[in-house]
Amino acid sequence: xxxxxxxxxxxxxxxxxxxxxxxxxxxxxxxxxxxxxxxxxxxxxxxxxxxxxxxxxxxxxxxxxxxxxxxxxxxxxxxxxxxxxxxxxxxxxxxxxxxxxxxxxxxxxxxxxxxxxxxxxxxxxxxxxxxxxxxxxxxxxxxxxxxxxxxxxxxxxxxxxxxxxxxxxxxxxxxxxxxxxxxxxxxxxxxxxxxxxxxxxxxxxxxxxxxxxxxxxxxxxxxxxxxxxxxxxxxxxxxxxxxxxxxxxxxxxxxxxxxxxxxxxxxxxxxxxxxxxxxxxxxxxxxxxxxxxxxxxxxxxxxxxxxxxxxxxxxxxxxxxxxxxxxx
Numbered sequence: 001x002x003x004x005x006x007x008x009x010x011x012x013x014x015x016x017x018x019x020x021x022x023x024x025x026x027x028x029x030x031x032x033x034x035x036x037x038x039x040x041x042x043x044x045x046x047x048x049x050x051x052x053x054x055x056x057x058x059x060x061x062x063x064x065x066x067x068x069x070x071x072x073x074x075x076x077x078x079x080x081x082x083x084x085x086x087x088x089x090x091x092x093x094x095x096x097x098x099x100x101x102x103x104x105x106x107x108x109x110x111x112x113x114x115x116x117x118x119x120x121x122x123x124x125x126x127x128x129x130x131x132x133x134x135x136x137x138x139x140x141x142x143x144x145x146x147x148x149x150x151x152x153x154x155x156x157x158x159x160x161x162x163x164x165x166x167x168x169x170x171x172x173x174x175x176x177x178x179x180x181x182x183x184x185x186x187x188x189x190x191x192x193x194x195x196x197x198x199x200x201x202x203x204x205x206x207x208x209x210x211x212x213x214x215x216x217x218x219x220x221x222x223x224x225x226x227x228x229x230x231x232x233x234x235x236x237x238x239x240x241x242x243x244x245x246x247x248x249x250x251x252x253x254x255x256x257x258x259x260x261x262x263x264x265x266x267x268x269x270x271x272x273x274x275x276x277x278x279x280x281x282x283x284x285x286x287x288x289x290x291x292x293x294x295x296x297x298x299x300x301x302x303x304x305x306x307x308x309x310x311x312x313x314x315x316x317x318x319x320x321x322x323x324x325x326x327x328x
Contacts, residue, residue, distance in 0.1 A: 004099070004287075005036060005099045005100055005123075005284050005285055006036060006037065006097070006099055007036065007037040007038070007039060007096075007097055007098050007099050008027070008031055008036055008037070008038050008039070008098070008099065008100050008101070008102060008281060008284060009038075009039045009040075009041050009048070009053070009093065009096075009098040009100070009101045009102070010024060010027045010028070010038060010039070010040060010041065010056075010072075010101070010102040010104070011040075011041035011042075011044050011045070011047065011048060011072060011101070011102075011103060011104065012024065012044060012070040012072045012073070012074050012104045012105060012129065013044030013045060013074055013075070013076075013077075013103065013104070013105040013108070013109040013112070014044070014074060014076065014105040014106045014108050014109045014129075014130070015074070015105075015106065015130060015131075015261065016068075016069045016070050016074050016129075016143075016261055017129040017130050017131050017141070017142055017143025017144075017146075017147070017261060018068045018069075018131075018142070018143045018146035018147065018261070018262070018263055018264065018265035018266070018269055019129060019142035019143050019146065019265040019269035019270065019272065019273040020069070020070040020072075020104055020129045020142060020143070020273075021061075021064040021065065021067045021068070021069070021070055021071055021265075022064070022065045022142075022265055022269065022270045022273035022274060022277075023104050023127050023129065023142060023273035023274075023276055023277045024040070024061060024064070024070070024071070024072060024104065024277070025061040025064055025065050025273075025274075025277070026273055026274045026275075026276070026277020026278055027102050027104075027127075027277040027280060027281055028040075028056045028057070028058065028060065028061045029058050029061065029277075030277055030278045030280075030281040030282065031281055032057060032058040034281065034282075034285065036281070036285075037055065038055070038056050038057070039053050039054065039055055039056065039096065039098055040053065040054045040055075040056045040060075040072050041053055041072065042054070042072050042073050043072075043073045043074065043075040044072075044073075044074050044075045044076070044077060044105070044109070045075075045077040045079075045080035045085075045089060045112055046075045046076075046077035046079065046080065047072075047073070047075070048080075048089045048092055048093070049077065049079055049080060049085055049088045049089045049092065050092075051092045051095075051096075053092075053096060065265075065270055065273075065274075066264050066265070066270075067264065068146075068261075068262050068263045068264055068265060069262065070104075074105075076108070077112075080112055081112070083119075086115070086116055086119060086120075089116070090116070090119075090120050090122065093122065099123065100122070100123035100124065100125070100284045100289070101113065101122065101123070101124045101125075102124075102125050102126075102127060102277075102280045102281065102284070103124055103125070103126045103127070104126075104127045104129045104142075105126070105127075105128075105129055105130070106128065106129065106130035106132070106134075106135065106141075107130075107134070107135060107308075107309040109126070110126045110128075110135075110292060110305045110308055110309050111309055113126060113290075113305060114290060114305045114306055114309070117289060117290045117305075122289075123284055123287075123288075123289040123290075124289060124290060124305075125280045125281075125283050125284055125288070125289065125291055125292070125293065126280075126291070126292035126293065126305055126308065127142065127273075127276045127277065127280050127292070127293050128141040128142060128276075128292060128293075128294060128308070129141060129142040129143055130142070130143060130144070131143040131144055131146070131147035131174060131181065131260060131261055132144070132174060132175055132176075132177075132178045132180065132181060133178065133180040133181065133313070134175075134177060134178035134180065134313050135292070135294075135308050135309070135313070136303070136307060136308050136309075136310075136311025136312065136313055137292055137294045137296075137301070137303025137304075137307055137308040137311065138292070138293075138294025138295055138296065138301075138303070138308075139294070139295055139296050139297075140268075140272060140295055142265075142269055142272060142273050142276070143261070143265070143269060144180070144181070144269075145266045145268040145269050145272075146263060146264075146265045146266045146268075146269050147174070147181060147260045147261065148181060148184055148185055148188070149266055150259065150260055150262075150263055151173050151181060151185040151189075151256060151260055152185050152188045152189045154171075154254075154256055154259070155171055155185060155186075155189035155191070155222060155224070156189060158171060158222070158254055159189070159190075159222055162221070162222060162252075165250065166250060167249075167250045167251065167252050168210065168221045168222075168223070168242070168249040168250065168251045168252070169221070169222050169223070169251075169252050169253070169254055170223050170225055170235050170238060170239045170242075170251065170252070170253045170254070171191075171222060171223070171224050171225065171253075171254045171255075171256065172225045172226075172227055172235040172253070172254070172255045172256065173185060173224060173225070173226060173227070173256055173260065174226075174227055174256075174257075174260050174261075175196065175197070175226035175227055175228055176197075176226075176227055176228040177197055177228050178197065178198075178226075178228070178313060179194075179196025179197055179198050179199070179226040179228070179229070179315055180313070180315070181226070181260070182194055182195070182196050182224050182225065182226035182229075183196055183226075183315060183316070183319060183320070183323070184319070185224060186222075186224035186323065187319060187322060187323050187326065189222065189224070190222070190326065191222045191223060191224040191323075191327075192209065192210070192213050192221040192222055192223060192327045193206060193209050193210070193221075193223045193224070193327060194223075194224045194225075194323055195223065195224070195225045195226060195229040195231050195238075196226045196228075196229055196315065197226055197228040197229055197230060198314075198315045199315065199320060200229075200230050200231065201231070202231065203231055203232070203238075203241060206223075206231065206242065207242065207245055207246060209327065210223075210242065210246060210249070211246060213327070214246075214248065214249070221249075225238065235253055235255065236253055239251050239252075239253045272295060275295070275300050276293045276294075276295070276300065279293045279300045279302075280293050283302060288302065290304065290305050290306075291303065291304060291305060292304075292305050292308040294308070
């Protein structure tokens with residue numbers, strides 16, 4: 001495989017996700033395999049602007065495949081959103097003779113990379129790392145499977161308390177614009193109702209469902225709510241509304257928050273990260289750029305970054321139907 005790429009930079013940006021370290025490890029070791037120098041960029045685009053760089057070799061990334069978070073740290077950079085900031089970043093790349101970038105992150109990370117590529121023609125390849133699974137061009141993003149299992153485990157534990165005290169629990173999970181995490185974890189954990197941004201079921205439907213469950217003999221219930229759901233202003237107001245209209249329920253709210261992002265990545269995420277890292281480096285070696293690595297039908301694929309960030313992910317309507325049947 002012939003290439004003019006001699007040195008590749010890699011950064012993690014935006015919200016952290018389990019599997020980012022595994023992807024970093026894959027990028028570094030693929031570079032080592034092909035005799036390409038790899039440079040780790042700390043704190044995302046802000047670290048690039050400030051020249052916070054370190055040469056990494058195969059031993060630099062030992063024992064990180066099982067670690068959550070990102071050893072390169074992550075930060076959101078307001079400065080990189082300006083032309084002046086991107087000019088500083090470009091100069092750092094020139095000064096350090098870095099030929100191309102691998103970007104591990106979500107839509108904000110990819111948007112910055114796409115603009116940077118347009119302005120400077122600089123080769124970039126993206127690896128999707130976000131627990132929301134809200135990037136087009138891939139069935140799974142890094143961290144989603146791990147977060148899904150974390151959420152299901154938490155709901156299982158909460159259900160023990162719900163059953164013991166005959167309570168209704170509203171459990172808020174991450175997903176500001178995408179309900180993938182809520183829908184799949186809700187089905188997997190046996191939730192009675194699942195509220196997601198893509199399908200506003202309405203408060204009347206929720207009340208009817210909960211009242212029906214009560215009459216059928218259920219003494220405890222779980223409602224999984226994506227943080228972006230539009231049924232109420234927030235999960236606490238939603239719980240108050242239900243309590244006012246169904247006073248027989250003893251209601252509690254649990255917000256899982258950032259615990260969903262942490263923890264050791266699942267085997268699925270580790271393997272996916274390894275595959276994506278190899279494809280990212282070898283794509284740059286082939287002269288490709290402004291693309292995101294994804295997986296569809298267990299095949300590693302490349303999608304234009306613009307499509308990845310502007311395309312819309314869709315919710316599985318059949319899974320919604322399954323949820324309705326299971327809540328009977």
